[in-house]
Amino acid sequence: MKITKQAIFDVLKEISLPGEGQNIIDRGVVTNVMIFGDQVDIDLQLENPSLQARKKLEVTILRSIHQEVYEKAKININIKVVAAKKQLNPIKGKSIPGIENIIAISSGKGGVGKSTITSNIAVTLAQMGCKVGVLDADIYGPSIPTMFDIEGSKPLSVKIDGKSKMQPIENYGVKILSIGFFTKPEQAVIWRGPMAAKALNQMIFDASWGELDFLLIDLPPGTGDIHLSIVQALPLSGALVVSTPQNVALSDAKKGISMFQQENIKVPVLGVVENMSYFTPEELPENKYYIFGKKGAEYLAKDKGVPFLGSVPIIQSVREASDYGRPASLQEKTTISDKFNQITKNLVSQVIFRNKNLPPTKAVEITNLVGCEAIK
Numbered sequence: 223m224k225i226t227k228q229a230i231f232d233v234l235k236e237i238s239l240p241g242e243g244q245n246i247i248d249r250g251v252v253t254n255v256m257i258f259g260d261q262v263d264i265d266l267q268l269e270n271p272s273l274q275a276r277k278k279l280e281v282t283i284l285r286s287i288h289q290e291v292y293e294k295a296k297i298n299i300n301i302k303v304v305a306a307k308k309q310l311n312p313i314k315g316k317s318i319p320g321i322e323n324i325i326a327i328s329s330g331k332g333g334v335g336k337s338t339i340t341s342n343i344a345v346t347l348a349q350m351g352c353k354v355g356v357l358d359a360d361i362y363g364p365s366i367p368t369m370f371d372i373e374g375s376k377p378l379s380v381k382i383d384g385k386s387k388m389q390p391i392e393n394y395g396v397k398i399l400s401i402g403f404f405t406k407p408e409q410a411v412i413w414r415g416p417m418a419a420k421a422l423n424q425m426i427f428d429a430s431w432g433e434l435d436f437l438l439i440d441l442p443p444g445t446g447d448i449h450l451s452i453v454q455a456l457p458l459s460g461a462l463v464v465s466t467p468q469n470v471a472l473s474d475a476k477k478g479i480s481m482f483q484q485e486n487i488k489v490p491v492l493g494v495v496e497n498m499s500y501f502t503p504e505e506l507p508e509n510k511y512y513i514f515g516k517k518g519a520e521y522l523a524k525d526k527g528v529p530f531l532g533s534v535p536i537i538q539s540v541r542e543a544s545d546y547g548r549p550a551s552l553q554e555k556t557t558i559s560d561k562f563n564q565i566t567k568n569l570v571s572q573v574i575f576r577n578k579n580l581p582p583t584k585a586v587e588i589t590n591l592v593g594c595e596a597i598k
């Protein structure tokens with residue numbers, strides 16, 4: 223068996239770092255490959271990897287070369303760890319120490335699957351080795367506790383540096399705080415803006431989130447007070463907008479995008495995800511029925527000049543998984559987990575691109591905005 227450099231490169235080109243879209247060759251992680259008979263030496267250069275991410279990468283490389291090139295290859299992987307470039311950690315201002323990226327997930331209309339998308343992206347990120355938190359700020363229907371099977375949980379208080387902090391509840395590797403933990407189901411909706419904003423502030427600043435690569439905030443639908451409170455309180459990395467392809471949902475999603483893009487808000491829109499793109503019976507995955515219209519959210523993204531991150535079909539098991547409290551993408555190698563893998567990688571690529579190319583987002587000072595009238 224003669225191992226070639228090309229064969230090794232071809233394999234490495236299929237591998238990316240946990241949580242990233244770009245492969246390790248294009249990303250510049252592989253600095254050298256040498257072949258000596260059946261011995262392969264690979265040099266890698268990584269920016270501050272977590273131990274888990276590093277192990278995962280090594281195992282993936284070993285397994286892929288053994289499976290696809292030569293099962294008896296002797297492989298040495300040398301990893302050089304370098305300090306991350308400064309601009310990779312750009313969030314300043316009133317940031318939460320230890321939290322790298324805060325992403326708001328919004329939708330124009332309710333019921334389009336915003337929380338479903340949030341929970342599936344969260345577990346996918348966790349499976350990729352990222353540290354993830356979800357803050358459920360949807361006062362109209364806090365459904366994250368149900369989707370993570372932690373309904374009725376009450377966060378404990380822990381002392382950190384002499385201060386009491388709320389301890390998020392953890393499941394499937396995701397830390398969670400929800401407005402639903404503090405209200406009765408029928409109560410949340412009547413919360414007034416300032417009350418909800420105060421509770422949210424506590425869940426953001428008086429919580430012991432620890433170190434997170436991503437904090438996802440599941441916003442209420444529409445463009446209301448909560449949105450303004452969040453952009454005022456936090457330096458968001460960006461926003462993700464979820465919509466179905468249906469016209470009524472799209473026109474509301476458009477307002478959402480305009481709100482983030484407004485001159486005095488300026489939160490980068492990291493992308494649009496289309497949910498309920500078509501119906502697919504699980505046993506006939508080739509059959510697609512475009513119940514709500516075709517590619518509407520994809521066209522919306524193009525029209526507004528923001529990235530399109532992918533589409534998710536209507537699949538019965540997605541709804542069932544949410545109701546059982548086990549997000550569908552926890553099951554590996556299904557149509558739906560493949561979709562969420564791709565969408566999550568696209569999202570992470572956008573965050574990396576944004577962090578490299580845009581200045582840090584500051585918490586917004588809104589002085590001359592009359593509610594959300596300005597964007598209607």
Ligand code: ADP
Nearest residue numbers: 332333334335336337338535536537540541544
């Ligand atoms: P939102 O957060 O926008 O109000 P949800 O995520 O709560 O919406 O979703 C509304 C309902 O639709 C839930 O019952 C959910 O399980 C279901 N649902 C969402 N996306 C899908 C999908 N792709 N396939 C099947 N059911 C879905």
